[in-house]
Amino acid sequence: xxxxxxxxxxxxxxxxxxxxxxxxxxxxxxxxxxxxxxxxxxxxxxxxxxxxxxxxxxxxxxxxxxxxxxxxxxxxxxxxxxxxxxxxxxxxxxxxxxxxxxxxxxxxxxxxxxxxxxxxxxxxxxxxxxxxxxxxxxxxxxxxxxxxxxxxxxxxxxxxxxxxxxxxxxxxxxxxxxxxxxxxxxxxxxxxxxxxxxxxxxxxxxxxxxxxxxxxxxxxxxxxxxxxxxxxxxxxxxxxxxxxxxxxx
Amino acid sequence: xxxxxxxxxxxxxxxxxxxxxxxxxxxxxxxxxxxxxxxxxxxxxxxxxxxxxxxxxxxxxxxxxxxxxxxxxxxxxxxxxxxxxxxxxxxxxxxxxxxxxxxxxxxxxxxxxxxxxxxxxxxxxxxxxxxxxxxxxxxxxxxxxxxxxxxxxxxxxxxxxxxxxxxxxxxxxxxxxxxxxxxxxxx
Amino acid sequence: xxxxxxxxxxxxxxxxxxxxxxxxxxxxxxxxxxxxxxxxxxxxxxxxxxxxxxxxxxxxxxxxxxxxxxxxxxxxxxxxxxxxxxxxxxxxxxxxxxxxxxxxxxxxxxxxxxxxxxxxxxxxxxxxxxxxxxxxxxxxxxxxxxxxxxxxxxxxxxxxxxxxxxxxxxxxxxxxxxxxxxxxxxxxxxxxxxxxxxxxxxxxxxxxxxxxxxxxxxxxxxxxxxxxxxxxxxxxxxxxxxxxxxxxxxxxxxxxxxxxxxxxxxxxxxxxxxxxxxxxxxxxxxxxxxxxxxxxxxxxxxxxxxxxxxxxxxxxxxxxxxxxxxxxxxxxxxxxxxxxxxxxxxxxxxxxxxxxxxxxxxxxxxxxxx
Numbered sequence: 001x002x003x004x005x006x007x008x009x010x011x012x013x014x015x016x017x018x019x020x021x022x023x024x025x026x027x028x029x030x031x032x033x034x035x036x037x038x039x040x041x042x043x044x045x046x047x048x049x050x051x052x053x054x055x056x057x058x059x060x061x062x063x064x065x066x067x068x069x070x071x072x073x074x075x076x077x078x079x080x081x082x083x084x085x086x087x088x089x090x091x092x093x094x095x096x097x098x099x100x101x102x103x104x105x106x107x108x109x110x111x112x113x114x115x116x117x118x119x120x121x122x123x124x125x126x127x128x129x130x131x132x133x134x135x136x137x138x139x140x141x142x143x144x145x146x147x148x149x150x151x152x153x154x155x156x157x158x159x160x161x162x163x164x165x166x167x168x169x170x171x172x173x174x175x176x177x178x179x180x181x182x183x184x185x186x187x188x189x190x191x192x193x194x195x196x197x198x199x200x201x202x203x204x205x206x207x208x209x210x211x212x213x214x215x216x217x218x219x220x221x222x223x224x225x226x227x228x229x230x231x232x233x234x235x236x237x238x239x240x241x242x243x244x245x246x247x248x249x
Numbered sequence: 250x251x252x253x254x255x256x257x258x259x260x261x262x263x264x265x266x267x268x269x270x271x272x273x274x275x276x277x278x279x280x281x282x283x284x285x286x287x288x289x290x291x292x293x294x295x296x297x298x299x300x301x302x303x304x305x306x307x308x309x310x311x312x313x314x315x316x317x318x319x320x321x322x323x324x325x326x327x328x329x330x331x332x333x334x335x336x337x338x339x340x341x342x343x344x345x346x347x348x349x350x351x352x353x354x355x356x357x358x359x360x361x362x363x364x365x366x367x368x369x370x371x372x373x374x375x376x377x378x379x380x381x382x383x384x385x386x387x388x389x390x391x392x393x394x395x396x397x398x399x400x401x402x403x404x405x406x407x408x409x410x411x412x413x414x415x416x417x418x419x420x421x422x423x424x425x426x427x428x429x430x431x432x433x434x435x436x
Numbered sequence: 437x438x439x440x441x442x443x444x445x446x447x448x449x450x451x452x453x454x455x456x457x458x459x460x461x462x463x464x465x466x467x468x469x470x471x472x473x474x475x476x477x478x479x480x481x482x483x484x485x486x487x488x489x490x491x492x493x494x495x496x497x498x499x500x501x502x503x504x505x506x507x508x509x510x511x512x513x514x515x516x517x518x519x520x521x522x523x524x525x526x527x528x529x530x531x532x533x534x535x536x537x538x539x540x541x542x543x544x545x546x547x548x549x550x551x552x553x554x555x556x557x558x559x560x561x562x563x564x565x566x567x568x569x570x571x572x573x574x575x576x577x578x579x580x581x582x583x584x585x586x587x588x589x590x591x592x593x594x595x596x597x598x599x600x601x602x603x604x605x606x607x608x609x610x611x612x613x614x615x616x617x618x619x620x621x622x623x624x625x626x627x628x629x630x631x632x633x634x635x636x637x638x639x640x641x642x643x644x645x646x647x648x649x650x651x652x653x654x655x656x657x658x659x660x661x662x663x664x665x666x667x668x669x670x671x672x673x674x675x676x677x678x679x680x681x682x683x684x685x686x687x688x689x690x691x692x693x694x695x696x697x698x699x700x701x702x703x704x705x706x707x708x709x710x711x712x713x714x715x716x717x718x719x720x721x722x723x724x725x726x727x728x729x730x731x732x733x734x735x736x737x738x739x740x741x742x743x744x745x746x747x748x749x750x751x752x753x754x755x756x757x758x759x760x761x762x763x764x765x766x767x768x769x770x771x772x773x774x775x776x777x778x779x780x781x782x783x784x785x786x787x788x789x790x791x792x793x794x795x796x797x798x799x800x801x802x803x804x805x806x
Binding site: 064 | 469493497499501502531641
Binding site: 270273274277282283284285286287288309310311312313314315316 | 449559585614615617618619620621704707708710711712714783784785786787788
């Protein structure tokens with residue numbers, strides 16, 4: 001038994017072994033997502049030329065999670081920092097990592113314009129349908145009827161509008177020949193990793209990639225394991241998990 | 250201290266800023282100290298357009314001045330807008346064929362010119378501002394005709410090359426303008 | 437590397453915005469990020485027009501927020517990058533500027549002040565002085581050069597890059613709409629011909645060497661968990677800032693040695709003050725000028741000395757005392773009386789200052805004629 005406990009953790013090379021215990025809440029989807037992302041970076045062998053940017057919100061806790069050159073920026077501003085970087089250093093592979101608030105609310109103009117310009121980076125929006133770090137408020141992707149701190153009686157779409165569908169929006173405005181746009185989920189880690197690999201490959205080829213990751217937030221959702229994944233399944237029914245755009249290579 | 254302060258004001262589209270640019274360019278090429286501020290607003294066209302120009306022998310301090318030595322008003326709105334730049338040492342020039350009123354200001358001298366009418370009837374509406382440039386050249390008397398012609402060549406040289414008759418038209422406009430003030434010195 | 441266009445002293449007749457673009461090129465700036473706002477547009481226009489010759493980079497972003505943050509991105513890549521803005525653009529760019537301040541990023545920005553608050557005018561003001569010095573949620577660890585004409589624009593734009601990269605604090609050229617749009621002669625030069633060498637840049641991310649072999653991965657952050665942790669970082673910045681202040685502070689005095697009435701002004705208002713002072717001296721009034729060139733940090737010692745020599749002070753600005761407020765704080769303990777001539781968002785002319793000082797001289801029994 002003690003031998004099993006002392007086995008070294010099987011960490012991807014692009015993950016920071018020195019970080020110790022994760023600062024994410026127990027059960028958080030960020031750990032799964034970041035591990036899949038690190039595995040994708042390993043698989044492509046691009047660790048030495050990848051810049052990783054993380055946002056404000058729970059994603060900021062990724063500031064030292066990866067063994068990648070990392071910058072933690074302001075709320076919604078990871079996209080411009082990273083495209084600013086890749087414009088200045090076209091050899092770099094840029095990853096802008098953020099939540100649904102950073103991507104779709106406060107940073108929506110950057111998402112729209114980076115997509116339209118076909119900036120050379122992969123934007124990852126981790127969608128857990130609420131603002132986690134600030135205590136669980138409604139976000140653009142909060143599900144109809146979902147209770148949050150600012151929709152304590154459930155999201156009433158007649159007042160708030162319907163949840164934003166990021167991947168669909170991005171796919172509708174992206175250059176089809178150069179863009180990879182997909183929605184994936186933490187329920188299928190192997191698929192999540194292969195999606196990141198495709199996205200990063202497309203950036204390597206000079207394209208723009210967008211990956212929305214359906215994720216879980218048991219703490220703010222106030223759900224146990226079973227309910228957490230049941231809700232994730234509901235999300236997968238509402239937000240279609242698929243590749244929306246993939247350039248023919 | 251030789252410093253000439255000029256305010257040139259008209260409607261957007263009258264070519265006020267073009268004239269100011271040629272004037273200060275001429276001053277610069279002639280080795281004078283020059284400073285030019287276009288008064289620009291939120292509109293690209295329309296509205297009163299004002300140019301503040303200074304031509305001096307010594308280094309120019311203040312970029313904006315309170316009172317001009319010469320204030321040229323090319324529309325009713327320009328008259329209203331520019332009365333503030335006039336004092337008892339100012340020579341005021343206004344276009345009688347555009348303005349419907351005479352500037353009511355206490356000043357050294359008021360000169361009325363009919364540049365717009367002459368441009369339309371005798372030359373071309375397009376050289377209205379060049380007539381004004383001639384007026385300005387004569388009224389300020391700090392630059393030579395030759396300096397202005399060189400600056401015009403720099404600004405309009407390409408157009409002149411394409412249509413040589415334009416050069417002649419502009420020169421005639423310039424000279425007519427100078428004649429309007431009466432004390433022109435053609436060098 | 438970019439191609440420098442100015443290889444020898446070249447006298448040109450330019451607008452201030454054009455001067456700034458040339459200066460950035462002479463400083464070997466490699467990238468400009470920007471968003472259109474009057475009255476700074478021609479900096480971008482000129483920069484873009486020169487691109488085929490300079491080989492530099494440019495990105496027109498979706499707003500000033502992105503212009504600020506993408507400038508930071510370019511700097512993190514080790515490029516001598518810059519941006520320019522004005523008015524409401526400067527307001528929303530504070531988001532990026534405060535990140536640059538916190539992360540010691542050598543952010544360079546030309547601010548061409550326009551009237552405020554809000555959209556106000558696109559023309560002219562000195563109403564972004566406080567914002568540029570102290571904007572953002574921070575302590576104003578910034579260097580701000582207030583220019584008074586085209587030669588200043590050229591000199592200080594070049595200097596801004598070196599100050600920023602040497603000390604790693606955001607550095608600004610604070611000008612205004614008049615300077616941006618006005619045309620006057622200027623001498624452009626190769627900085628090397630003046631003994632100026634450009635401080636080398638450095639890559640913050642993707643630096644040389646392999647992660648895990650030559651170096652560790654870089655983890656740059658601006659978020660801190662503990663309040664003590666934050667204060668320790670900021671105390672370090674404060675020490676650096678104070679140490680640097682003596683080295684970067686610049687000021688100009690004009691006939692201030694024996695001045696009984698000392699005009700304190702910055703930017704082109706200081707230039708109007710010079711015209712006024714000559715006229716006042718001719719009239720027998722001993723006026724002089726103290727002009728802070730760095731409005732942040734202020735040259736406190738020479739400022740206090742000049743004020744102590746004078747009998748009265750006149751603060752004049754195209755704002756409601758934004759510089760005066762910063763200066764007065766540094767004059768604590770002195771009791772020299774002061775007057776003000778503040779014209780919000782409007783140019784101060786030489787005549788304005790002459791009239792005001794004459795009035796002061798008449799009122800004040802203490803001020804004796806020459």
